[in-house]
Amino acid sequence: MARPTSAFRCTECGWSTVKWVGRCAECQQWGTVVDAGEQTGIVRSLHAVAPSATRAARPIGQIESGSTAHRPSGIGEFDRVLGGGIVAGAAILLSGEPGVGKSTLLLEVAARVAATGRRVLYVSAEESTAQVRLRAGRTGALHDELYLAAETDLATILGQVDQVSPELLIVDSVQTVSSSLSDGLPGQPSQVREVASTLIRVAKERHLPVLLVGHVTKDGSIAGPRLLEHLVDVVCQFEGDRQTALRFIRALKNRFGPTDEVGCFEMTGDGIVEVPDPSGLFLSRSRTAVSGTCVTVALEGRRALPVEVQALVVGTKAPQPRRVVNGVDPSRVAMIIAVLERRANLPKLGDHDVYVSTVGGVRLVEPGADLAIAVAIASAMRDRAIPHELAAFGEISLAGEVRPVTSATQRRSEARRLGYSTILDVESGSVHAAVERAMTAAMPSRERELDAAF
Structure with a gap:
């Protein structure tokens, strides 16, 4: 008779091995492989047990729902x-x-x-x-x-x-x-x-x-x-x-x-x-218009939150310009920069370092912030400050189109409630048209200096 061997089994996925290992080779979990406690090759049968009268199956309509009130x-x-x-x-x-x-x-x-x-x-x-x-x-x-x-x-x-x-x-x-x-x-x-x-x-x-x-x-x-x-x-x-x-x-x-x-x-x-109303947590406190900033309306669950996106564009002679981001997806920022170079008449971005960040430490993971990122980068590139009453949201495709996002009506309502009278979204058409519209409403650097002086 062959000598029975002990088996070790993963408690997560059921993977078995003849010797103990610290990490399961199937689900890659640590510390889940334990001794099965029985000889391999032995199959135990399970006999059916009649349920009690209180646990017997009944039609679902006859079962009391109980109290599920919050x-x-x-x-x-x-x-x-x-x-x-x-x-x-x-x-x-x-x-x-x-x-x-x-x-x-x-x-x-x-x-x-x-x-x-x-x-x-x-x-x-x-x-x-x-x-x-x-x-x-x-x-x-x-x-x-x-x-x-x-x-x-x-x-x-x-x-x-x-x-x-x-x-x-x-x-x-x-x-x-x-x-x-x-x-x-x-x-x-x-x-x-x-x-x-x-x-x-x-x-x-x-x-x-x-x-x-x-x-x-x-x-x-x-x-x-x-x-x-x-x-x-x-x-x-x-x-x-x-x-x-x-x-x-x-x-x-x-x-x-x-x-x-x-x-x-x-x-x-x-x-x-x-914090029942966190509307002002992700906006800067500056009253003076600064180039490279744009406000978007992000959706966190069912709550619309205004978030300010900031960008800084600096010329460089390095063969590989830097792309530093904080609070946004780096891959989406790289895609937006490529679309701006090809579709929005900003060909000199390849010779500049681009820094993109959000205010307040919030993370934007949805594509609805694409248009605000593009407007902030264009504003920093052309040194034209976006007015405080402008907000932008929309997804940017590789073809340069501004695509609709979820809960657009809720985002517009929240933006208007907070005083943003100019809204850039899918109605702007292309990203080139949206950027040019934002640049038209933007304030040049000389006007900002005079406005700050008075």
Whole structure:
């Protein structure tokens, strides 16, 4: 008889090998290959089990829908992303880079919910209760209905839930909690899977909403097994730049609402503050018209935001001129420069360094900002300042046409609400016509000097 060999299997994709490896050769995940615990070649059969009377399948019309109403958390921007509030029994995963403010945001959510009379249990598996208490005192998140515990064992956390009987449970974070029913260290795929599945099962059985904090890897994805994102009901991403105080929260998955909303926050010394109207955050404060600037109306989820694009064009004798961008896609900027050289009568751009950036640290990833980038580059090239009342949005094709973008009516309405009377969009026709129209309305450098003097 042949000697049985042990098999190792990937918990993510099911790939198997005869020896242990640190990285799965199929899905390229680290730490997911574990001992299968059984001999290869043995097939076990699974027998059917009759369901109980309460779990028997029934016509869908006879099943009660239950309560799926959204209960506001007290933070409007957070409720906007969730679809109106927190649903009973929902499992919400909040991910983000270290130091972005995940714990501060959830502590503020816990305080707002506790202020409405609902009991909240905040479990910190990374900090001590004294550290969380110090931050809560600084941000004003102290309330009698907010209970705090520092635990890393899953069984103890469940005991805290039985004792406190909260109406909202917050666990910070799911990667630092371990269960005795699973082998391995906290954060490993098996541990994360066991902890998440248990907490989600408790949430569904007790109609208890659970907020989980998730760590991210160096490439920005959520740490742990991919199954974690499938188990939860809502996946939110909290992002922001360390150099700015602005923070955004987006819903990557939402079973109870839309996934195209975005919430805006600002980190201050007293905690995190929501920004209901961020219209002025991405515009410069200069009252004097400066060449190389143009305002576009970007769409973040369902929210239209005015963003100022700045460009600087400097002559160079280098054989390869520089193209430096910040906040926009470098490949799209290179394409726009090529279109301007060929279609908009700006052939000298190949002899100049081009710098393009956005104001306020916002990132423009949609093609609707193409026309504003083109107008800003042309304005910097010809040294003619675009007036403050002009805004531009539209996608530029390789043929030099200005193509329509999504939600154009909403963008125009927001631009007119903010005082932009001249709007360049798809009605301008070609990029050459749009640039010439902007240059006609632009102010020459001599007129700007006289205007600044008076």
